[in-house]
Structures are given as C-alpha cells and as structure tokens.
Amino acid sequence: MLVCPSCATGHEDGERFCERCGVPLVEADPVAPPESEHRERARKIRPQYSEGPLVKVVGARNQSEAELLQGILIEEGVPSLVRRSGGFDVPDFLAAGPRDILVPASGADAAREILQLPEPQPGIDMRPGEGTPAWVKALAVALIVVILALIAAGVYAAVF
Numbered sequence: 325m326l327v328c329p330s331c332a333t334g335h336e337d338g339e340r341f342c343e344r345c346g347v348p349l350v351e352a353d354p355v356a357p358p359e360s361e362h363r364e365r366a367r368k369i370r371p372q373y374s375e376g377p378l379v380k381v382v383g384a385r386n387q388s389e390a391e392l393l394q395g396i397l398i399e400e401g402v403p404s405l406v407r408r409s410g411g412f413d414v415p416d417f418l419a420a421g422p423r424d425i426l427v428p429a430s431g432a433d434a435a436r437e438i439l440q441l442p443e444p445q446p447g448i449d450m451r452p453g454e455g456t457p458a459w460v461k462a463l464a465v466a467l468i469v470v471i472l473a474l475i476a477a478g479v480y481a482a483v484f
C-alpha cells in the first residue's frame with residue numbers, strides 16, 4: 325500500500341505519484357496508526373471556546389442531525405455535547421428523538437454565528453449599562469451633584 329505524504333490518499337502498488345497532488349508516493353507505515361477521530365477533534369478545539377458552563381445553543385431532530393451540527397461546530401473549534409432533549413421518553417439506544425446541542429458558555433456566541441442562529445432575545449440578558457443613552461447617565465450624575473450640593477448647603481446653614 326502506497327500513500328501520498330501530502331494528502332494521505334491511498335494508491336495501488338505500482339503507481340509512483342499521487343494523482344491529485346503529483347507528489348511521489350511513500351510506503352504506508354502500518355506501525356503508526358492514523359490519528360484517531362477523538363484526538364483529531366481534541367486538536368481542533370480552541371481553548372477560548374471551551375470555558376464556562378454548558379449552555380444549549382440549538383436543538384436537533386435526531387442523533388444524526390445532532391452529530392452533523394457537532395461536526396460543523398468542531399470544524400470551527402467549538403467543542404459541543406449532544407444531550408437527549410428532556411421530556412421525550414425514547415430508549416437510549418435509539419437514534420430517534422430530539423437532541424440538545426450544548427457548548428461551553430464562552431463558545432456559545434461563536435456557535436450561534438457558525439450555525440447562523442438568531443441572537444438571544446435582547447432585553448432578557450442585557451448587561452447593566454448597555455442600552456442606556458449617555459444623556460441619561462449625564463443627567464443622573466448631574467442630579468447626584470445637585471443633591472450633594474443641597475446637603476452641603478444644609479449642613480453649612482445648620483452649623484454656621
């Protein structure tokens with residue numbers, strides 16, 4: 325068995341060059357096993373997408389659809405976990421039944437972008453300060469200054 329050192333395509337004995345790359349073929353090394361799928365996946369995971377608690381980003385109709393979505397995500401470096409959706413009492417060995425795709429919180433935004441899902445509903449998870457117009461903040465600061473000035477004036481009037 326001969327393989328291309330560039331694209332790893334196997335070729336029949338007797339051929340000398342890869343028909344895809346034109347690279348001279350080498351003997352396949354039966355000792356070194358090909359990188360397992362698991363290791364291959366682990367290698368692709370980006371650390372910045374693997375932090376935080378698992379959150380559900382999307383549902384799938386069945387196991388194979390879930391695995392397809394998982395494959396898309398891992399290609400972009402987002403690790404994910406497939407979990408059987410709650411409320412569907414289907415025996416575990418069956419591939420049927422809806423699934424939830426969960427990803428680490430730090431990878432959730434990337435996952436939604438990759439899968440082109442709508443952003444989470446605005447207003448529900450709004451961080452404090454976001455969406456507050458600058459003039460509202462300026463007004464609040466001005467009010468605090470006025471109140472402090474009035475208190476100071478009151479203290480001044482009381483003492484003197």
Ligand SMILES: [Zn+2]
Nearest residue numbers: 328331342345
């Ligand atoms: Zn090749």
